[in-house]
Amino acid sequence: MQEIELKFLVPESRLKGLMRQARVKSSEVTQLAAHYYDTPDQQLAEAGIGLRIRKEGDAWVQTIKAGGDGIAARLEHNAVLDNEQVQAMLDNNTLMPDLTIYKNTSVSPALAEFKLKKLAKNLTRLYVTDVERTTRLLVGDSGANNHVEMAYDYGEIIHGNDDTQRDAIQEIEFELISGDIDFLFATAKTWCKRYKLCLSTVTKAERGGLLITEQQHSPAVHADLDQLNIDKKISMPAFVRAAVHNCLLQILPNSSAIVAGSEEDDHALQLYIGIVRLQAALQAFASYSDEINPDWLPILKQTATLLDEYRELAHLASHIEPNLQQHGAPTVNWATDMDALKITPKDAVSANDFQLTLLELIAFTMSDPSLEPQADQLAIDKLAKTLSKQQAKLGKAVQELQSKKDVGSNNINIESNDLKGDDLQSVDLDDSDLENVESKSDDIKNIDLDDNNAEHELYEQLTTLLYISEFATPLLDKKKSKKKKAKKESKRWLKYLAKAQKTLNKYHNHKMYQQRYQLKSKTDSSALYGAGWFAAMLVRDLKRTEKRLAKVTDSSVLR
Secondary structure, X not given: OEEEEEEEEOOHHHHHHHHHHHOOOOOEEEEEEEEEEEOOOOHHHHOOOEEEEXXXXXXXXXXXXXXXXXXXXXXXXXXXXXXXHHHHHHHOOOOOOOHHHHOOOXXXXXXXXXXXXXXXXXXXXXXXXXXXXXXXXXXXXOOOOOEEEEEEEEEEEEEOOOOOOEEEEEEEEEEEEEOOHHHXXXXXXXXXXXXXXXXXXXXXXXXXXXXXXXXXXXXXXXXXXXXXXXXXXXXHHHHHHHHHHHHHHHHHHHHHHHHOOOOOHXXXXXXXXXXXXXXXXXXXXXXXXXXXXXXXXXXXXXXXXXXXXHHHHHHHHHHHHHHHHHOOOOOOOOHHHHHHOOOOHHHHHXXXXXXXXXXXXXXXXXXXXXXXXXXHOEOHHHXXXXXXXXXXXXXXXXXHHHHHHHOOOOOOOOOOOOOOOOOOOOOOOOHHHHOOHHHHHOOHHHOOOOOOHHHHHHHHHHHHHHHHHHHHHHHHHHHOOOHHHHHHHHXXXXXXXXXXXXXXXXXXXXXXXXXXXXXXXXXXXXXXXXXXXXXXXXXXXXXXXXXXXXXXXXXXXXX
């Protein structure tokens, strides 16, 4: 069967109030002792599979979970075991799962890549959980068959071979037992608002895997277009849901890591990129669905801005400044600038309006596209027009910026305060550039730092075009008659876009660093070195940017 549930982390400040609502007279408290199994190199975890034997009250249950979309739905198979047999195996320390029970079940496809006999021999108990679960059944309005189980888990994950290694569990889940999925999301939103809950996609199995590998958080998740599930007959409403779903597969794991305490740059960066991709999809494909909420975009933009501001300064302090010092730059202290930013990535991601927006977006992807008025309209018939319109916007932005240059601007100042891509943190350090530092320091005041509207527009339009092209070109390839040629053309087009965006990213980063060092130099003359160095970099970056932009404006995926 498929379980549909939403999991949240509970902030300490809201725990007492939540527990008063969880532990009502009708609630039940159960001790859950679970043993989790995998191969020593975690082959099951790598395949997205969790396997456990758990004591639930007086019964022992073997459970396997697999095949989820990473958001709210997963395949689950439960088998009640013989208590006496389990106890005998426990007494002999030989308790192991029986994989033969999965033949001809709904989860058997998930195990198809494994040879079950070989897998069974290699299984070992990696970790256990000791959890007190408080459950309460939440029922909808009378007359409706809407039931959601709320389960609050409190306990520990314990290393299978070293019980001194433990990790605390404090989370709440809402699982749809019966009825309309809308009731699940409405219930979750109510609790999320009241107790400031934060969505988490991290399973107990994943946390156990992190414990035994001595990691705090899973690696950052990058965009994966291979998980974009579309075909040539997909409708407009279904297509935009697929695009949003693909963005959420990048956003949710990274936001989960941040609310759990990760301060790693890559989690913040990949979350930022995921949000930008989502913004592009919602803007460009807004007419594809009547269910898109216009309130989503302002909240997404606000969160991305807060993430970006903190991440830029953090990267400047932890990476750029040490690199410059290695090349002879005097020390510049950015601690006070960091302290002045009162909102951290965790604050931004934990904000209730962002968490509620994520919930609404998940609900949107799981809603039925066939119920919309546009359900009879194929996405493939609209995409060419959408891309053409976006390419025209990019062309106009290039022309406007070029006209500024032609009337006397010495710098194209390509920049965006809101949009960047994977190369955000790049910086090249070589001696040939450093030779020009002192000469370029005097030229800093000549760089225009005020009028960035045209530059922002250019970057925004290019970034939007890149991301919506990534969503659209697989579908457009299927429409063209000469398939191999079409794929080659699409690949070349996306390569042009990606390279142009990469150079714009680098230009933006170097200009941003130059501006920060220049501003810092008003109170600390040591910052003049960094300001001059990045001013020198901008000259080189500009030539590369113009060259790659020309390839984009001279080509099209639609030809």
